[in-house]
Amino acid sequence: MHRVLAETYPEAGCELDFRTPFELLVATVLSAQTTDRRVNAATPGLFARWPDPYAMAAAPRLELEQVLRPLGFFRAKTDSLLGLSAALVERYDGEVPDRLDALVTLPGVGRKTANVVLGNAFDVPGLTVDTHFARLVRRFEWVEPQIASDPVKTEHAVAAIFPRKEWTMLSHRLIWHGRRRCHAKKPACGACPVAHWCPAYGTGPTDPVLAAALVTTQGPA
Incomplete structure (x- = not known):
């Protein structure tokens, strides 16, 4: 079955747009309860204003909420982005860790999100x-x-x-x-x-x- 699916979808890959591990981490957190296309529509403006953990950790909450509002659950997602950005700055010098045990300690990040980041940003296999x-x-x-x-x-x-x-x-x-x-x-x-x-x-x-x-x-x- 897997072989046939590989033949059927040779172009299969991550459908979230990203350039860095941080962008993929944020996009994956935002994808909860919405679609990848909606996330991809929102993230260019998001990262233009707050391109890295240092900038996002200092983002005014109300401004960040307004950017995330179209994605739904925007208050919870704002909490997650502010929390995980602050944690990256405080614990990892602003770098996204490439280990599952470290990723799942970040606010809003579970095993699913961690495996997306590991597999697509760091080439570490994950389901x-x-x-x-x-x-x-x-x-x-x-x-x-x-x-x-x-x-x-x-x-x-x-x-x-x-x-x-x-x-x-x-x-x-x-x-x-x-x-x-x-x-x-x-x-x-x-x-x-x-x-x-x-x-x-x-x-x-x-x-x-x-x-x-x-x-x-x-x-x-």
Whole structure:
């Protein structure tokens, strides 16, 4: 299944725009409960005003909230950005650490965000168990039902199946497939390249024409 997904999505990769580890860290924190496209629309202006942890740690709260307001949960996200920026300045001389145990100590940063940063900014393999990843490994029955609702247990279970070097790209391919074909409410089963092996085949339309109409070229807006 992974081989076929790799052939289907040769361009798969991180869909958040970033130039530095700090920008990716911030963008990933902001992506909670919104879409990558909305985050990508907001971050150019954000980083033009506060380009690094030193600047962002000193950002006026109300100004930062106004920039983040379109993304939803802007007060909580403001708290996270101010907190993680201050922590980077105080503990790491303004540099984003390249270790999971250090990243998860930053405000607003959990294992999912840490693995995104490690895999895409530092080339350290990691599994990103977001909603798409979790949904697909549950449908594929790669994990036992009793652990499928626990992101950490899911991460460890899938990590035991695949070589470590594959983890980051596996995450990208599953997320791309989840955004483009294996949708939560109506998956495009009749247009799925891994339908032959999928225990959940038939959850969505199996007619090729109906299924093809559900396939998107990118994630949701």
